[in-house]
Amino acid sequence: MKAYGKREAAITDKFSTQEMVLSMGPHHPSTHGVLRLILQTDGEMIVNVTPDVGFLHRGLEKIAEMVPYQSFMPFTDRIDYLSSLNCNLGYAITVERLAGIEVPEKAEYLRVIGAELTRMASHFVGAGALLLDLGAVTPFVHALRERETYNTLIEMLCGARLTHNYVRVGGVSHDLPSGFREEALKFVDHIEHEFIKEFNDLISFNSILINRLKDVGVISREQAIEYTLTGPNLRGSGVKYDTRRDDTYSIYDRFDFDIPAGRGKFGTVGDCYDRYWVRIEEITQSCRIIRQALNQMPENGEVRTKLPKVLKVQEGxxxxxxxxxxxxxxxxxxxxxGTRPDRLKIKTGSFSAMTIIELISQGVMVADLVAIIGSLDIVAPEIDR
Amino acid sequence: MDRRELIARLNEILKEALINISEMPNNDILIEINKDEITSVMKTLKEGPSLKFDSLLNHLGADCKEGFAVIYNLYSFTLNQKITVKAYLGREAPEIASIESVFRGINWFERETFDMLGIRFTGHSNLKRLLLPPDWEGHPLRKDYVYPDEYHGIDNKRRSNFR
Structure with a gap:
């Protein structure tokens, strides 16, 4: 062979790619919480992803079998630290429905207001963290600034800022303080009329962001149902299904709200942008629910049913x-x-969202995997429980 | 189709595999079935005419002292109805067929049940522990689970900080 051929061979040898196994995490800036992904890569392309979970397993289901019904409430805060009030609510409703406990009218309104405020705050972090992972630092700070107001509001209600432990079996822990209604209305108005517009102008319609998110990590309607995706991830794939409306609980049937679903705003239906956009639209819908609830809520009334200190729940x-x-x-x-659950299984949204990563990340770039994880809004403690 | 009609229809379709069918709190239907028929029952529920229970909501295993139970929660978008399918397993070496061929999303759920209760799912593609370390001994959600004293030299006993 001539010298030229030799040199060419040397170059291809130097830059040729070979399959490599990389460990992403457990401590990685873009895996929210302690989460490990084992990547099989070819250059920058991903051949296969194997998630490795369990780093945050605290055995909540085992603890539930050891403590009385009411005492498990603070543990439900730790299922998902970003939306602890919603976890409280889910557990309280489960026990109430089996034991046949009635909840006072005012408590129902306070629960809905708290839950919807938490949903908004959780979506601020969800959307903000996705943008942060993609390299946009400023919007994350803007979102956290609004979350600070939410923290103050919730602190007025129950005294805690992160793990609320606000909902009780049979009601809520405290009545609302004076001045809460006005503050909450001000916050909701600010979010709906000022913040969302500002946020969208700042980042949502930024062409770099659109190009990073559109047509990436597409989940079809059938795949989403097959892999038991739920919540915004399911709606992002174009399925208009919301438990609040279709299997209603608490007093959600009294409020008028829309269910946003992905429709391929900039690319394919079910891509990362659709999931991001569903969350942004849900914030506005939560604002509508809170405003209606604040206006309809009765002035006076009990917020907690009288129950025995140690609750006994009928067999079933x-x-x-x-x-x-x-x-x-x-x-x-x-x-x-008895006085303690015989078995309590907690099924969370992130658990099933995690299972689909293996399927949709084949053949994408490593940087796109970060976008996929962020758009599925995975919180690691929720997977492991 | 309301709940009564659905129960009658399920009775008709599932005949032999069925042990008992009853109403459950929260507008649910409890279907207790023979464990050997699990795959065919799931296939019928998912693909059967005018049923279409195509969404798997939840799966869990439970220790019922005399044996184990595996439970599947299904939902049908077309009927807007949910059902709970339950099968009972023996105490010794509990084993049931995996329904991965019917619902692909069950993979991790079955791994978790295997991890926590030691129920083996035959035909599962990757039946390994999910949450606990691979060398962990025992299955914690069993009622007769004995707590280990230590794990690789890490003390598991809770000690008070105030002494």
């Missing part, structure tokens, strides 16, 4: 689903008539 089984910001939160409760 029940499966209750509620809509948490990260999808359906299901509690399967088996009771043997």
């Amino acid at each position: 089984e029940i499966y209750v689903r509620t809509e948490s910001p990260r999808g359906q939160l299901g509690f399967y409760l088996m009771s043997n008539g």
Whole structure:
């Protein structure tokens, strides 16, 4: 061979790619929480992804079998730290429905207001963190600024800023303080009329962001149902299904709200942008629910039913689903008539969202995998429980 | 189709595989079936005419002292109805067929049930522990689980900080 051929061979040898196994995480800036992905890569392309979970397994289901019904409430905060109030609510409704406990009218309104405020705050972090992972730092700070107001509002209600433990079996822990209604209305108006527009102008319609998110990580309608995706991830694929409307709980049937679904705003239906956009639209819908609830809420009334200190629940089984910001939160409760659950299974949205990553990340770039994880809004403690 | 009609229809379709069918709280229907028929029952529920229970909501295993139970929650978008399918397994070496061929999304759920309760799913593509480390001993959600004292030299016993 001539010298030229030799040199060419040397170059291809130097730059040729070979399959490599990389470990992304457990501590990686873009895997929200402690989560490990084992990537099989060819250059920058992903051949295969194997998620490795369990780093945050705290055995909540085992703890549930050891403590009385009411004492498990603070543990439900830890299922998903970004939407602890929704987890409280799901558990409370499960126990109430099996035990046949009535909840006072005012408590129902306070629950809905708290849950919807938490949904908004959770979507601020969900959308903000996705943008942060993609390299847009400023919008994340803007979203967290609004979350600060939410923290103050919730602190007025129950005294806690992160793990609320606000909902009780049979009601809520505290009545609303004076001045809360006005503050909450001001916050909701600010979000709906000012913040969302500002946020969209700042980043949502930015062409770099659109190009990063459109047509990436497409999940078809059939795949979404097959892999039991729920919540915004399911709606992002164009399925108009919301537990709040279709299997209603609490008093959600009294409010007028729309269910946003992905329709391929800039690319294909079910791509990362659709999932992002569904979350942004849901924030506005939550604002509408909170405003209606604040206006309809009775001035006076009990906020908690009188219950024995240690609750006994009749024998039986029940499966209750509620809509948490990260999808359906299901509690399967088996009771043997005692003071503690016989078995409590917690089914979370992130658990099923995690299973689909393996399928949709084949053949994408490593940087797109970051967008996919962010758009599915996965919170690691929710997977492991 | 309301709940009564659906129960009658399920009775008709599932005949031999069925042990009992009853109403459950929260507008649910509890279907107790023979464990050997699990795959065919799931296939019928998913693809059967005018049923279309195509959404798997939840799966869990439970220790019922005399044996184990595996439970599947299904939902039908077309009927807007949910059902709970339950099968009972024996105490010794509990085993049931995996329904991965019917619902692909069950993969991790079955791995978790295997991890926590030691129920084996035959025909599962990757039946390994999901949440606990691979060398963990025992299955924690069993009622007769004995807590280990230590794991690789890490003390598991809770000690008070105030002494």
